[in-house]
Amino acid sequence: MVTLTVNGRTHRVDADPATPLLYVLRDDLQLNGAKFGCGLGQCGSCTVLVDGRAVFSCVTPVLLLEGRAVTTIEGLGTAENPGPLQRAFIEEQAAQCGYCIAGMVMRAQGLLQSKPNPTDAEIREHMKTNLCRCGTHMRILKAVRRAAGSVQTAEAPSGREERR
Template sequence: MDAIALMVNGVEHTVAAPPDAPLLYVLRNDLKLKGTKFGCGLGLCGACTVLIDGRAALSCDTPLWAVAGKAVTTIEGLPRGGAPHPLQAAFLTEEAAQCGYCTSGMIVAAAALLAEIPQPSRAEICAGMARNLCRCGAHPRIIRAIERAARDAEPEGAPGAASCHEP
């Protein structure tokens, strides 16, 4: 095992782990950050989504060595100053969770999307969230929550749409 330094949620940590250990395991087991979930373990469901240098990444198939010198942000690192991140507030307002297991990955992926495209169209939201699965069927509310967060960031506001599949 090597001592590996990494920056998570703005805090530098040193962990004793193999360089090829999945980032997800280090976050949950070594750093006790339980918001990032193990879903499929194959990089197919998005439950383990984190930000690496501001870009969405699947932590279950990201080896620890790949985050050396990079900033990792988990769901725990999104709120600022004790207030929920605007996406977290929008997810609550829109009741965009059923069981909630996928929610942290959804919110983190949506944060990366809104950082890249502050006012995305419904098609851009659907494309940006395609890697994240919700088996409970909360996608329409999730889309509305992302639209709400984007709209609330825009002074004028614009009506949102509810589904990726509606015209």
């Protein structure tokens, strides 16, 4: 049994500790936003956040995730109430086929949580590991720019701002 915290909820999953997170998300938790693309951590369609950092879930074994916070695209918002970054992707019509888009959004979310107002060069550098075969890169860039600065913050007990 493996205990995972995904989108703020704790789950006990009967999975081999070497099982890639992607399979547990899709098969056990019914969270299908992250997609299987290459299975080698080369395309980014499976990207999720672990403790706020973008990781390829297809090559991340669940044994490394106990005690860590996993966030998937489903944890950012819903179709009825999309999160700020999801809304920006919709407004910029950044999705074409939709296969890479969840991974793109999650990689961008990680960037904006750590750097709310990145430059175009920083966005491009951060996003370059995720591939889009439809060619909507410029719209993706515009969506990330649009969302910059709109990532929610909360006052941490220490008095410093903490990104969510």
